[in-house]
Amino acid sequence: xxxxxxxxxxxxxxxxxxxxxxxxxxxxxxxxxxxxxxxxxxxxxxxxxxxxxxxxxxxxxxxxxxxxxxxxxxxxxxxxxxxxxxxxxxxxxxxxxxxxxxxxxxxxxxx
Amino acid sequence: xxxxxxxxxxxxxxxxxxxxxxxxxxxxxxxxxxxxxxxxxxxxxxxxxxxxxxxxxxxxxxxxxxxxxxxxxxxxxxxxxxxxxxxxxxxxxxxxxxxxxxxxxxxxxxxxxxxx
Numbered sequence: 361x362x363x364x365x366x367x368x369x370x371x372x373x374x375x376x377x378x379x380x381x382x383x384x385x386x387x388x389x390x391x392x393x394x395x396x397x398x399x400x401x402x403x404x405x406x407x408x409x410x411x412x413x414x415x416x417x418x419x420x421x422x423x424x425x426x427x428x429x430x431x432x433x434x435x436x437x438x439x440x441x442x443x444x445x446x447x448x449x450x451x452x453x454x455x456x457x458x459x460x461x462x463x464x465x466x467x468x469x470x471x
Numbered sequence: 472x473x474x475x476x477x478x479x480x481x482x483x484x485x486x487x488x489x490x491x492x493x494x495x496x497x498x499x500x501x502x503x504x505x506x507x508x509x510x511x512x513x514x515x516x517x518x519x520x521x522x523x524x525x526x527x528x529x530x531x532x533x534x535x536x537x538x539x540x541x542x543x544x545x546x547x548x549x550x551x552x553x554x555x556x557x558x559x560x561x562x563x564x565x566x567x568x569x570x571x572x573x574x575x576x577x578x579x580x581x582x583x584x585x586x587x
Contacts, residue, residue, distance in 0.1 A: 396578075403475070403561055403578030404514065447513060458504060458527055459576065461513030 363387065363450040369466040372442075378435040380465050382448030385429040392451045393424060394459065395433045397444040404447065404461075407433065438469045473498060475564050475579035483585045484552050492547040492582045496564030503545040504576065505537060506561040514561055520545050521567060549584075557586045 365383040372378040384393065392411050396404040408415055408422045410431070415422045421434040435442055445464040476495045484490050496503050502521045506514035516529035520539035539545045543564075549556055560583075563576040 401559065401581070401583070403563075403580045406575050406577065409575070458516045458519055458529075459514075460516065461506075463513050 363391075363460060364448045364462045366446075366448055366462060366465045368463065369468065371468045371470060372435075372438045374440060374469055374471050375437055378438040378442065378467055378469070380433040380435075380446050380448075380467065381430065382433070383430050384448070384450050387428050387450055388452075390452065393422070393431050394449040394451055395420070395422065396447045396449065397442075398447065398464070399441075399444040407446075409451075438467075440469050440471065443467060443469045475562055475577050477560075477562050477579040477582050479582060480580070481583045481585075483587060485587050486552055486554060488552050489548065489550045490552060490584060492549075492560050492562075492584070494545045494547070494562030494564075494579060496543050496545070496562075497577050499566070500564035500577070501543045501567055502565045503539060503543065504563045504565070505545070505547045506563065506578075507531070508559040508561060508581070510558070517547070552586045554586050557584060559583050 392409055394409040395407040398404045408417055408420050410422045410424055424431045445466050447461050447464040449459045451459055475497050478493045504519040505517040507517055508514040517531050517535055518528040519526050523539045534550045536548045559581040561581045562579045565576045566574050
């Protein structure tokens with residue numbers, strides 16, 4: 361049921377920006393893009409979400425393409441603590457708040 | 472403010488046994504969803520409870536059942552355990568089901584179930 365495609369792994373140098381891509385080419389007009397991350401065997405942690413406009417919060421920025429078929433999560437200054445599996449999720453804006461997770465991207469931040 | 476809490480943190484069972492996992496939602500939340508996460512995979516939606524009723528269900532057999540109590544806490548029950556039920560079971564809480572994008576799900580740390 362996952363509607364997203366992500367690379368299985370990425371490396372990033374500490375202090376540099378980490379850009380995590382996500383493809384959601386079948387997204388519908390009423391579907392939101394959410395990003396969560398999961399640090400080894402803990403529960404997933406909410407990062408950010410958006411519909412069609414770019415979004416920024418204290419953790420990250422979310423860039424959604426104009427056609428909404430892909431998005432990029434940007435961690436501006438990655439630290440070792442950002443090493444985790446990052447999930448891009450498409451959520452239908454219905455009355456049921458369930459998420460379909462894919463396999464995610466393992467981000468390895470290296471010193 | 473306590474977040475989502477789950478108990479126990481770890482559990483070991485044998486095939487054929489039954490297990491009950493527990494979840495207390497984040498303060499102010501009234502909706503609980505359960506997910507199963509096998510090793511190396513993303514979480515898979517099991518079901519969601521709101522107003523003490525199962526509102527949505529993923530592709531899981533009837534061996535998986537649940538309950539929600541008046542205080543919004545929830546239980547996940549799995550009968551006739553199989554080896555393949557070994558996984559991390561995650562509970563997530565949120566506000567009442569709504570189309571609003573701000574209805575963020577908050578996850579607990581999970582219960583690690585091992586079936587031998």
